[in-house]
Amino acid sequence: MTRVIVTVMPKAGVLDPQGQAVRGALAGLGFEGVGDVRVGKRIELLLDGDDAVGRARAMCDRLLVNRLIEDFEVDVEG
Amino acid sequence: MVAIVRFPGSLDHASAARAVAEAGGTVAWAWHRDRELPAGTASVLLPGGFSYGDHLRCGAIASRAPVMDAVRAHAEAGGLVLGVCNGFQILCEAGLLPGVLRANRTLSFVCRQVELEVEDAATPWTAGRPAGARLSVPIKHHDGAWFGDPAEGRVVLRYAGDNPNGSQEAVAGIANRAGNVLGLMPHPEEACDPLLGSVDGRVLIAPLAGAA
Numbered sequence: 001m002t003r004v005i006v007t008v009m010p011k012a013g014v015l016d017p018q019g020q021a022v023r024g025a026l027a028g029l030g031f032e033g034v035g036d037v038r039v040g041k042r043i044e045l046l047l048d049g050d051d052a053v054g055r056a057r058a059m060c061d062r063l064l065v066n067r068l069i070e071d072f073e074v075d076v077e078g
Numbered sequence: 079m080v081a082i083v084r085f086p087g088s089l090d091h092a093s094a095a096r097a098v099a100e101a102g103g104t105v106a107w108a109w110h111r112d113r114e115l116p117a118g119t120a121s122v123l124l125p126g127g128f129s130y131g132d133h134l135r136c137g138a139i140a141s142r143a144p145v146m147d148a149v150r151a152h153a154e155a156g157g158l159v160l161g162v163c164n165g166f167q168i169l170c171e172a173g174l175l176p177g178v179l180r181a182n183r184t185l186s187f188v189c190r191q192v193e194l195e196v197e198d199a200a201t202p203w204t205a206g207r208p209a210g211a212r213l214s215v216p217i218k219h220h221d222g223a224w225f226g227d228p229a230e231g232r233v234v235l236r237y238a239g240d241n242p243n244g245s246q247e248a249v250a251g252i253a254n255r256a257g258n259v260l261g262l263m264p265h266p267e268e269a270c271d272p273l274l275g276s277v278d279g280r281v282l283i284a285p286l287a288g289a290a
Contacts, residue, residue: 014225017185017244063142066135066171068178069225 002052003077006064009040011071040070052076079103080286081119083149083165085110085140089127090162090267097267098123101280103287110143121158121289122149124165126218126265136179136221137167146172158202158289159259160282163219166251166261170226175254175261177226182219183244189218191275193238194250194264201234201257202285212238213278215264222263224249231255235262 010016016038023037043064045056056074065072080103082091095105106116110129115122129140140146146168153159153174161169169175182188194213196204204211213235222243235251243263251262266279 015183015244017181017183021185063138064134066138066178069180 002047004045004047004052004056005075005077006043006045006056006060007040007073007075008043008065008070009072010038011069014069079106079116079118080121080123080289081106081108081115082123082125083108083110083145084125085127085129085143085168087127087129087131088125088164090125090265091127093265094123094125094162094267097270097279097283098287100270101283101287103283108145108148110140110145112145113148115145115148115152119152119157121286122152122160123286124149124159124161124168125267126163126165129164129168132221135171137164137169137171140164140168141171141173150174153254153259156256156258158286160203160286161259161261162265162267163222163263166263167221169259169261170224174259175252176228176230177224177246177249177252179221179263180223180225181221182223182242185220187218187220188222188242189216190242191216192242192250192264194235195238196234197236198232198234198253198257201232201253201260203234203253203257203260203282205285207281213269213281214276215266215269215279216274217242217264219243219263224252224263226252228252232257234260235264 018039019037224245237248266282269276269279
């Protein structure tokens with residue numbers, strides 16, 4: 001089994017209201033020097049068989065990622 | 079016959095059915111696992127709600143459900159398809175409409191009556207209402223900010239006055255280039271009864287009900 005990590009992030013240049021809200025909350029708590037915050041998600045896939053990365057990329061194309069607003073990276077753990 | 083498609087988490091199918099019936103249409107139900115639309119389907123309505131709990135992205139999982147192949151075939155054959163709220167999100171995720179719906183700019187759930195302005199009056203959806211006409215219809219959503227390239231479709235409705243969710247260029251409803259598929263965040267089915275304060279939603283439900 002291969003553990004594949006898919007990291008999905010809001011595309012550069014696309015407004016990230018969640019990141020902005022977190023940034024505001026951090027400032028409210030007194031944390032200084034926070035230039036920008038972006039919030040994404042991590043998807044862990046435990047895959048059986050060959051070409052785990054290729055299949056994970058196909059899953060990103062078909063379902064896991066909306067390329068209009070999101071970018072992604074695929075990494076193998078271990 | 080108007081096929082109303084239900085997914086796990088659909089919420090507004092009952093008010094949609096009532097609005098269709100009030101407009102003189104007959105309702106047939108379709109389920110997300112169906113591979114075909116009901117026999118005699120002339121138009122399709124994807125109702126509002128929170129299909130699959132909005133998991134992953136709103137509308138993303140529903141847009142890959144088996145019934146969507148049948149909806150796609152119906153749309154490609156020129157049949158009318160209306161997506162309301164979550165139905166709009168599903169149509170965008172399915173690639174039947176351009177763009178995508180994102181969280182409201184304020185990250186707040188917005189629930190109120192809004193004024194819409196008809197822009198492209200040449201689709202089947204606003205027949206009888208000229209460009210610039212106003213419609214009063216409610217919205218109720220958290221993920222209603224449309225983002226995309228308006229030139230990839232036809233902007234049928236914009237929010238008049240203030241933009242309630244940060245939608246790009248105040249797009250409230252957009253159709254495909256052919257005009258037979260329309261998605262909008264406002265709920266026309268909740269504006270068909272005088273008791274609810276406006277009957278302007280009938281304008282958008284009538285084409286569905288009247289489809290041959």
